[in-house]
Amino acid sequence: MVVKSQIKFIKSLQQKKYRLQNRLFVVEGIKTVRELLASSLKPYKVYVTDASIIKGNSRDIEVISEADLKKMSGLATPNKVLGVFHFPTPKPVDYSGWVIALDDVRDPGNLGTIIRLCDWFGISDLICSPKTVDCYNPKTLQATMGSISRVNIVYKELQSVIEDGTMVLGAFMDGEEVYKSSLPKAGVLVMGNEANGISKEIEGLVSKRISIPQFGPKTAESLNVATATAILLSEIRRS
Amino acid sequence: MVVKSQIKFIKSLQQKKYRLQNRLFVVEGIKTVRELLASSLKPYKVYVTDASIIKGNSRDIEVISEADLKKMSGLATPNKVLGVFHFPTPKPVDYSGWVIALDDVRDPGNLGTIIRLCDWFGISDLICSPKTVDCYNPKTLQATMGSISRVNIVYKELQSVIEDGTMVLGAFMDGEEVYKSSLPKAGVLVMGNEANGISKEIEGLVSKRISIPQFGPKTAESLNVATATAILLSEIRRS
Numbered sequence: 001m002v003v004k005s006q007i008k009f010i011k012s013l014q015q016k017k018y019r020l021q022n023r024l025f026v027v028e029g030i031k032t033v034r035e036l037l038a039s040s041l042k043p044y045k046v047y048v049t050d051a052s053i054i055k056g057n058s059r060d061i062e063v064i065s066e067a068d069l070k071k072m073s074g075l076a077t078p079n080k081v082l083g084v085f086h087f088p089t090p091k092p093v094d095y096s097g098w099v100i101a102l103d104d105v106r107d108p109g110n111l112g113t114i115i116r117l118c119d120w121f122g123i124s125d126l127i128c129s130p131k132t133v134d135c136y137n138p139k140t141l142q143a144t145m146g147s148i149s150r151v152n153i154v155y156k157e158l159q160s161v162i163e164d165g166t167m168v169l170g171a172f173m174d175g176e177e178v179y180k181s182s183l184p185k186a187g188v189l190v191m192g193n194e195a196n197g198i199s200k201e202i203e204g205l206v207s208k209r210i211s212i213p214q215f216g217p218k219t220a221e222s223l224n225v226a227t228a229t230a231i232l233l234s235e236i237r238r239s
Numbered sequence: 240m241v242v243k244s245q246i247k248f249i250k251s252l253q254q255k256k257y258r259l260q261n262r263l264f265v266v267e268g269i270k271t272v273r274e275l276l277a278s279s280l281k282p283y284k285v286y287v288t289d290a291s292i293i294k295g296n297s298r299d300i301e302v303i304s305e306a307d308l309k310k311m312s313g314l315a316t317p318n319k320v321l322g323v324f325h326f327p328t329p330k331p332v333d334y335s336g337w338v339i340a341l342d343d344v345r346d347p348g349n350l351g352t353i354i355r356l357c358d359w360f361g362i363s364d365l366i367c368s369p370k371t372v373d374c375y376n377p378k379t380l381q382a383t384m385g386s387i388s389r390v391n392i393v394y395k396e397l398q399s400v401i402e403d404g405t406m407v408l409g410a411f412m413d414g415e416e417v418y419k420s421s422l423p424k425a426g427v428l429v430m431g432n433e434a435n436g437i438s439k440e441i442e443g444l445v446s447k448r449i450s451i452p453q454f455g456p457k458t459a460e461s462l463n464v465a466t467a468t469a470i471l472l473s474e475i476r477r478s
Binding site (some may be wrong): 110117212 | 255340348352355356358359360361362363378382384418433451452453455457460461463466467470473474476477
């Protein structure tokens, strides 16, 4: 039996403000909760409607009614398991390989897809500008599919974390065609906001402007930032 | 003044059943409606709350109240313009270049992103298996950003449209690394369902299995189908 105040507390974590205050976030669904329990993330509490669903330290697991799960869930149809995890402590960014930096990416689904791409392409560090959407937003977590535990995500002003002399690639509409560029073994790849691209302030940090060429006679105005990141990460790794 | 039955009719087009019955679909938002009016698509009616927003044939445009727009819109906050367009007549698929075929892609956002990618990469024809989500689903249209008017989308059993002797590339987890593959100038690229990949029946049509390699020690289980399509289209065009 969960007390009312606890239900209210868990439900409050749907909002960024309370996540930041408590340094806790919520994931839902058996598969992702299992994956996060097996990761280095520290559980605060895992609520299940059936004890057999999740194996783990019994101190962390609490069996609750479906009615209570419904009250604390952010989903219209909750899915048997709701896990609450502590924020991991961000690690220092390792500039010896490729790092991705996001300049105010606002769509939670795009951020989630980019985290999953970082995981796939072995990018350990993702730097997000403070105005980038919260990586613990439920829609972001839904798109990451567990990759959230394997990518070091740091929220900081990009200016403050990109060191002088670092090779900084920036994705622009008018950059050099990426297929013709020779890409180094390490650097920072900056991706801009969905509507406005890379901001003026960050543009000054960019050492090389690259672009993905369009094909065909009449084409789309731009690529979605997540698909553009996919293509550029593929280019970085294939070379 | 729009009559009640007309509002009800437009609202019904939020559902696939009524879209198919009437061969009409709805798009919302100034930018996309303007883009579709400038395309080869035939408008059925464009509803606006302010006559100055949209220029066009006055027969096609009707000024309505915000209250009426709210009643016919699929959005929580309607955006001044709602356009209703006729389905375009699908054209025969041109196999002289690359064609994309989707085997039961179910997520409307993924389909929308793939349509936008086809447009960007100059792919004129997209074949969708009958169980692929409807390309006129509001969430799909939101992700396509007007590209819907520039890609020929055909819903048919993939078996019936892929001709004997066609080069068919299929994306699989265990395929040949795409970076090492030599890709032809034309063919069909098949992308599978989000959860199950390419079905057994369609697998039999595939002449070459390709995959996008993973990097890094612990990685995501799979790539999202839209980001995988982005990478493979980029590989097809860069070569």
